[in-house]
Structure formats: C-alpha cells, structure tokens
Amino acid sequence: MTDTHEAVNLLSADIRLLGNLLGGIIREQDGESAFALVENVRAAAKARRTGDAEAARSLADTLQELDLRMLKVLIKAFSNYFQLINIAEDQQRIRVLRERERMGQLAETIEQAVEQLHDAGVDAATMRRFLDQLCIRLVMTAHPSEAKRKEVLVKLRHIAEILEDYDETDILPRERASLEAEMTEEIEELWHTRPTRTAKATVTDEIDFSVYFLTSAVMDVVVEIYIDMREILTKYYPEADWTHLPLFLRFASWVGGDRDGNPNVTPEVTLAALDSMRTSVREVYLREIAYLRDHLTQSSDEVGMTAALALRFPLAERDGRYTGEDYRAILDIIHRRLQADMYRTGDDLVADLELVAQSLRVYHGFRVSAGEVRRIIQKVRLFGLHLAPLDVREDSRLHAAAVGELFEHYGLCDEYAALPEADKQQLLTKEIASRRPMFPSEPEFSEATNKIIGMWRMIRTVHRLHGADAIDTVIASMSTAPSDVLTMLLFAREVAVSELVDLVPLFETIEDLRSAPDVMEMLFANPEYRKHLAARGHRQQIMVGYSDSNKDGGYMASNWNLFRAQQTLSDVCRKHGIELELFHGRGGSIGRGGGPTNRAILAQPAGTFSGRMKITEQGEVIAYRYSNHHIARRHLHQVMHAALLGIGAPSRHAPDPKWIEAMETLGALGREAYRNFVYETPGFAEYWQQATPISELSKLPISSRPAKRKAGGFAQMRAIPWMFSWMQSRAIIPSWFGVGAALDAFSGGSSRNLDLLRTMYREWPFFRALIENCQLDAAKADMGIAELYATLVSDVQLREQIFTRLRAEHKLTCEMICRITGQGELLENTPIMRRSIDRRNPYVDPLNFMQVSLLRTLRVLQPESPEYERVLDAVLATINGIAAGMKTTG
Secondary structure, three states, rough: OOOOOHHHHHHHHHHHHHHHHHHHHHHHHHHHHHHHHHHHHHHHHHHHHOOOOHHHHHHHHHHHHHHHHHHHHHHHHHHHHHHHHHHHHHHHHHHHHHHHHOOOOOOOOOHHHHHHHHHOOHHHHHHHHHHHHHEEEEEEEOOOOOOHHHHHHHHHHHHHHHHHHHOOOOOHHHHHHHHHHHHHHHHHHOOOOOOOOOEEEOOHHHHHHHHHHHHHHHHHHHHHHHHHHHHHHHOOOOOOOOOOOOEEEEEEEEOOOOOOOOOOOOOHHHHHHHHHHHHHHHHHHHHHHHHHHHOOOOOOOOOOOOOHHHHHOOHHHHHHHOOOOOHHHHHHHHHHHHHOOOOOOOHHHHHHHHHHHHHHHHOOOOOHOOOOOHHHHHHHHOOOOOOEEOOOEEEHHHHHHHHHHHHHHOOOOOOOHHOOOOHHHHHHHHHHHOOOOHHHHHHHHOHHHHHHHHHHHHHHHHHHOOOOOOOOOEEEEOOOOHHHHHHEEEEEEHOOOOOOOOEEEEEHHHHHHHHHHHHHHHHOOOOHHHHHHOOOOOOOEEEEHHHHHHHHHHHHHHHHHHHHHHHHHHHHHHHHEEEEEEEOOOOOOHHOOOOOOOHHHHOOOOOOOOOOOEEEEEHHHHHHHHHHHHHHHHHHHHHHHHHHHHHHHHOOOOOOOHHHHHHHHHHHHHHHHHHHHHOOOOOOHHHHHHHHHHHOOOOOOOOOOOOOOOOHHHHHHEEHHHHHHHHHHHHHHHHHOOOHHHHHHHHOOOOOHEEEEEEHHHHOHHHHHHHHHHHHHHHHHHHHHHHHHHOOOOOOHHHHHHHHHHHHHHHHHHHHHHHHHHOOOOOOHHHHHHHHHHHHHHHHHHHHHHHHHHHHHHHOOOOOOOHHHHHHHHHHHHHHHHHHHOOOOO
C-alpha cells in the first residue's frame, strides 16, 4: 500500500502542477508584477501563521494600499487556487481508495457489510428480506449554499477528469504535454469567468442545476451500485438468483417543488420542472437506446426472437434499413416511440425492453441481455420517465390561513385561527369525512389561498400526466400540531390524491421536536387519518429539521433533541403498528446536520431504523459528492454499508441510562449557554450584522429563494444565511458555541463525570459523532480572523464584550473536546484533516483580510453609486473564494 510519505508527495506534486499552471496564467494575463504580488501576499500570510506579528501588519498594510483592480486579481488568484486544491485533494483521496481496494483493506463498503452479515449467519432468504425492507431515498434540494455557478462546476469537473488521466503511469511525454495544455486552457477559461452570477438565480436555473447532476452523474453511479450489489450478493450467496433486486436506493428532488418561503415556485413552475426532468431523462434513454440499436447486430439467421417480441413489434413497423437484424429494428422502434413520447411511464418502457432481454436469453444471448440491455432496464426502473419524484413543501401556516378562509367562506367557522387545537381537529375531521367539495371551480379568495388551491390541483394534474410516482410526498414545514397534517389531508382528499401521496409533518424547532410524539399520537388516534395511513401501507414519513433546531437552541441541544425525537417517534409508531420513515433535513455544514451520512445512519437510536429513510442532499454537498464519479460511488457505498448494517445488524443495546441523563443535562446546559449569548445578549444582532457579511450575502445571486421566510427580524432569518455568514468570518459559532460551556459545567471538576463523558465518547456512536463533528468546525474556526471581522463593529464596547465571550467559549470548547478525546490538540486523531486545514489557512487568510477591507469601504458608500456596485462585486467574489477555501458555505 502507498505509504503516507509517498501519498503526501503525490498530492504535493499535483498541487504544485496546478499551482504552476495557474501562476503561468496570472503572468500571461496580468503580468509579472501581479504574480509577484500574489506570491508576496501568500508568503506574508504563511509567516503570519507562524506568529510573525510584523508579517501580519505587512499583510494588512499591503492589502489596504491596493486599488480595486489589483484586489480583484488577488481574489481571483486565491479563489481559483482553492478550486484547484480541492481537485488535487479529491484525486489524492481516489488514489488512496483505489489502493486500499486493491489491497483488500477498503472499509465501509457494500461488500464489507454483506460479508459481515453472511459471517453472522444471515442466509440468502433473510438477506433478500432485508433488501425488500430497504428504501433509502436521497433528496436533492435547491437550498442556497452552493456559491459556484454550474458553468464553473463543469470546468472544474473537466480539470478533474484531465488530472485523473494525467495520473496514469503509462503515459507518453507528448500525451502528458497535451493534458497539461488542456488543463491550462480550462484554467485560463476559469480566470476569465465570473465566479458569481450577474443576475439572481431563478427556479429554472436551479432546476437546470439539479437535472445536470442527476443526468450526468447520479444516474450512472446509482446503476453501478446495483451492479455491485448484485455481484457481491452472488459471491456470498451463489445459491440464490439475484437478477432482480428491489429498489433499495433512489433519488428524489425538491427543486421546483419547494414552495416554503419561496413565492417564485408556483404551480406552473412545478409543472415546468417536471416537463424539464421528463425531457432530460428521455434524452438520456434515447442516447443509450441508439447505442444499443447500433450494437445489437445479431443476424436473424443466427438469433431468433420470441413470439411475444414479434407480436409487440410487428414487421410492418420495422425499418427496412435493418432487414436481417431484427433486434436493431426493434430497438429502432423503441427509439422512435420514445422520441414521440408514446410511453406514459417508465414501466411501459421497461416492459418493451424486458421483452428484448427475455428474447435474447431464450436464444442464448446471455451476456448481451445481462450487460448493456440489463443496465438500461435498471436505469429506467430507477429513474422512470420522470427522472426523480418531486416532493412538494409548503409552510403549514399558509395551509392554516387557507383553510380558515375556506371555512369562513362556507359559513363553517368565522375565526378558525382562534380555535383551540382540539376544536380545529374536530372540525377538520368532520370535513374530511363529509366529502363536501371545498375548492370552487373558480376560486376567488386571497392570492395566498388561491395559490394553495392551485398547488393541490397541480398535484392532481401531475398524477394524470406523469403518474403518481412523479409527486408522492407533500411536506408541511413548521408543523406544530395535528391540525397542520389534517389540513393537508383535507386538501389532498379534495383533489383525490389522499391515497397517492405521503403527508409529512416537518418538525423544526427544539420545542416542536419535543412535542412531535404527542402530535403523532393524536394523529394516529384520528379515524380519518388512520384511513389515509391504511391506504399508504400503514407507513408514516416524519421529517426532522437540523438547521432551524440548531439556530433555535445551538449545536448540543439540537443534536440531543433530534436524537430524542427519533427515539420517541419510533416508539409511538411501533405502539400504533405504523412503519416509521424518518426524513432527515440535513445541511452541508456541521451546524446544519452535516457530516458523513453513513455515521449519521449508524448513530441513530437503537430500533428506530426499519429500512426506510430519506435524507436531503443540499447545496454544495451535491457538487462535492457527485461531481467526481469515484467519490460519488464511494459515498453511496458508505451509505449502503451503513443501511445494510443498520437493518441487518442493528445495535440491540439501548444507551446506558446514565448516558441519557448526562445528555439531558448537557442539552439543557448547551441550550442555555447558546440562547444566553445569541438571543439574550443586548446588541448581539447588531454585532452579527456588522461582524459578518450577512447583509451582503443577501445580494449573492445564488438562489431564487429570499433569505427570510417573511418580513421580520432575527427570528425570520433562515438558518442557511445564519450559518453562511459565520462561516465567512471564520467564527462558525453555530457548530460549537455552548458545547464547551455544557461539557465544562457537567464535568464540574469531577473526574467521575469526565470519565463518564470519555466512556460515552468511546462506546456510544451518537456521542462520538456529536463530538467529532463539533471538533471539525471548532478546528476550522479561527479566532484571529474572527477578531479581524470584529473590528467592523462600530460600538467598541459591544465589540469587546461579545468577542471576548466568543473567544473564551471557543477556547473552552477546544479544551473540553481534547480532554474527552484524549488529544493534545484538535484533530490529532485525524492528521489528514489537520493537514488539509493547515494547508488552506495561509491562502484563505488573505481573502478574509480583503473581505474585511472591502466591507469597510462598501459600508460607507451610497448604494446607488457606481463605486458601490464595483466594490460589492469584489465582496461577492471574496465570499465565493472563502467558501471554496473552507469547502463549505452554510
């Protein structure tokens, strides 16, 4: 296996290569003086990291004296350097993964899970039952946390592909030179390309982004996962036939269906999204069927066909160009039918392709039928003609306002919003049972209510046009009571889709997570809701939100209340004979539930995973996980490894009651410390507004969605810009603030309590994941840079008061994590991650220095002035660069 020293050398060589190519472009485009400036700033930033105070002053002075043109050159230089470093690190990761696989030492794979289950005595029938129970759905969202344009992502993906070819051992000098020229060309294009949009992203742009990744990356890699699963199962269970596998892993999307706080997602937009997805997936199939048509050249004299195939594709329909090659003629008919949109659903297309495969098998085309033909059948079974199911999400408060207006219109209730919750449930249940029409043919209500009616009617239209699989989930965000879900049931019944969609409450705040089990108890006791559940196979999706619970109560309280909610919700569902399907609304950053997906699956409470689970893939996570085929494959192997073990070898042991008691205390202590700082400190909101680029972030044109759900103060601010702003200033408080205070207060100088925390870290996957994820962002946080941002706060007393507390809590958090994990410093147990952060810091720092300087300039300019726009453009470019350097946004 490649040793650590050699691996580091290979990574250094890639970074040096890409850095030199970028340096050449800087010289060509902006001259030797620009290149020298970049090098001087880089050297000063590295010296500052060693504690050189003079270097720190020199760096600040140099940047302060530069005009806007040269600042933009520096921003471009460091931002593009990070994009290239990210590619080099990905390539290094792929090398290591391949070497480990070659040596039989690659962990967290499907094969490792199957082997473990096989060795534990799981037989073929039990394994098949496990697969039948498994249903993992990864859901792409349009959350505004991907700062890079799709056009930039495509260029970076191409550079990564070239670098992979460059890494081949058997490469000629002329081929190496050609690849270097290709990379240089792409880097030059990057240099000339705006990193951010000139106009605000539209929903159409977001649909295009998600469809690009689904069709260019996800479809192929998911099919490979099924091929891998089939081959591995055949290896360990050769006595069984694994030709037909259940659909254990699928993708879905919110893009074009997520209306929560986004007025731009109208029914017409959702229909357009589905049309775009259908068109795009058909283009994929058309290319692959054309490929099959050109390759299935079996002579009719040599290979016959079944009567069923001949009947389905009569001679009169076959093109004379393919006389004597019946399979080519039949694939041509399928191609023409698909091109004419004659197939309504994917099942219809699969039926025709299965006839081809069956006929080939009958006439000894075993490998052909099991190769490319089987591959496209698998793809169509997975992605249908709709590409991915589209979830629809709406704010429960808008549903409540709409039903209130309808009830008032029909004389059923004048003040629905003022009713006690029990009365709301009674009224809704009566109306659900009554079958009374609720939506008039031409609604003339408020604009908001008319939009709600239009949304539900749109779902019915989609089912008629594309089948019920195209939209099978409707989510009510900010759910707080049973009436929120019963309102959805009433509307679903009104448009005759109540048996065709899952109705999903989304519990987001700490309080809502605590009350969620009681909400579901009342729903499960409701006779009309039980009828809906029976029609849906006695299964209930429940979504839990990581972002808002963190913003509400901090990292420690959020994680613990999410864990508790999952356990109690599982208990409630089991009590009522309902299968629970948890939907995890996880973001990319640690503060929003980020971290390795497989660890999150394995860290769930014992007994809560029955095989069904949905998880969001948000923003920058999509590009990070799916831009590179090898990394995408690795990610999905890790997900399936955890899912197989989660259902086949679940933890049978509930956490020690002492651990539960400790977490109750830690959660309360963490929440108290966090809320005291964020919600109760006078002037905190003012500090946040001035010491981060939160105001400027709202001008970054990366999303069609407003930064706030509605007009209002801090409480209405979405969790993503909250996290994004602290990541930019390198304080990253949502990921760690309150953790140190909670751990320290719990320990209280008691060696026994500290030993308890150490035991929890060693033996409890949940607590270990909580500490290790927190450790990562605490290590990324930089109080020296955060202090630089604090200088933007005009009130000196407020600045010193808040920053002093912030720095002290960060120090305490780092100390407590090290005491619990037994490390001398953060990330001592993961040196690769430590090196990655250390490698990046000297290059991120100049961008932070420039951002602070530019913010100071921007905030005294008149927003209407041309200079304001030029400086704002530079600020937005620094945001993009820092996001690349930190490898996350929000």
